[in-house]
Amino acid sequence: SPAELASLRETLDRLAPDAARVETAHKPVAVRMLFNKKRHGLEWLKSRALLAFCGIGNPESFRRTIEAAGGRVEKFIAFEDHHRYTPAEARMLNAEAQEFMAEALVTTEKDATKLDPEAFALPLAALRIEIDVLRGEPALEAELQSLVRPAAPVAAASAR
Numbered sequence: 001s002p003a004e005l006a007s008l009r010e011t012l013d014r015l016a017p018d019a020a021r022v023e024t025a026h027k028p029v030a031v032r033m034l035f036n037k038k039r040h041g042l043e044w045l046k047s048r049a050l051l052a053f054c055g056i057g058n059p060e061s062f063r064r065t066i067e068a069a070g071g072r073v074e075k076f077i078a079f080e081d082h083h084r085y086t087p088a089e090a091r092m093l094n095a096e097a098q099e100f101m102a103e104a105l106v107t108t109e110k111d112a113t114k115l116d117p118e119a120f121a122l123p124l125a126a127l128r129i130e131i132d133v134l135r136g137e138p139a140l141e142a143e144l145q146s147l148v149r150p151a152a153p154v155a156a157a158s159a160r
Contacts, residue, residue, distance in 0.1 A: 005023075009021075020136065020139035020140075020142075020143065021135065021136045021139065022133065022135065022136035022137070022139055022140045023133075023134045023135040023136060024131045024132060024133050024134060025131070025132045025134055026061070026065055026129050026130075026131065026132075027129065027130050027131070027132045028042055028065055028066075028068075028069045028127055028128065028129050029042070029128050029129065029130050030042065030127075030128040031044045031045060031106070031125045031126070031127055031128065032109075032112075032125060032126045032128055033123060033124070033125050034112055034115065034117035034120075034124045034125065034126060035117040035118070035123070035124065039128075040125075042069045042070065043070075044125070045066065045069045045070050045071035045106070045127075046069075046070040046071070047070060047072055048071060048072060048103050048104060049072050049074045049100075049101060049102050049103045049104075050066065050071050050072060050073050050074060050102055050103070050104055050105065050106050051073075051074060051075045051076075051077070051093065051096055051097040051100060051102040051104075051105045051106075051122075052066050052071070052073045052075075052076050052077075052105070052106050052107070053076070053077040053078070053079065053093060053105065053106075053107055053111070054078060054079065054107055054108045054110075054111050055078075055079035055080060055081060055082060055083030055085075055110075055111055055114075056081055056108055056110060056111070057081045059076075059078035060078075062108060062127075063076050065127065065129065066106060066127060069127075071106065074100040074101065074102050075096055075097070075099075075100040075102065077093065077096065083111070083114075084114060085111075085114050085115055087119060090115070090116070090119035090120060091119075093105060093120070094119075094120060094121045094122070097121075097122050098121070098122075102122060103122065103123075104122050104123040104124070104125060105120060105122055105123070105124045105125070106124075106125045106126070106127055107124070107125075107126055107127070108126060108127060108129075109126045109127070109128060109129070111126070112124075112126035
């Protein structure tokens with residue numbers, strides 16, 4: 001929210017007044033089906049009853065992103081960050097989806113890499129999210145350039 005952002009800026013000004021500032025926003029751009037890799041636009045989420053789940057640091061942000069894109073989250077399950085899914089958890093997610101009459105399951109791309117799509121009875125999708133730089137792009141570019149500067153050329157080996 002604007003109030004939270006203002007508070008965060010004040011805190012950063014106090015703690016790190018000289019640090020570069022970059023502000024970004026998550027932007028959902030597509031949905032990828034895990035079983036067949038087919039991509040859909042965000043309209044795929046519109047009014048669809050979903051069981052959403054993830055194992056990321058800020059799970060509520062993921063939930064809000066789905067809902068802002070038009071998805072109807074009937075059930076939301078948050079696992080700890082960097083969670084490794086087990087076959088038993090896939091069965092639990094299937095059962096929860098059926099209980100809450102979900103039409104599909106949706107997760108993050110990060111979580112999708114840890115899942116077997118064949119373990120799910122309903123369609124399983126990953127929400128593709130990109131980052132929009134809202135403010136501070138020059139500072140971000142400068143920092144990235146400093147990390148990827150080409151190494152100094154290696155002197156040619158002397159001929160023997």
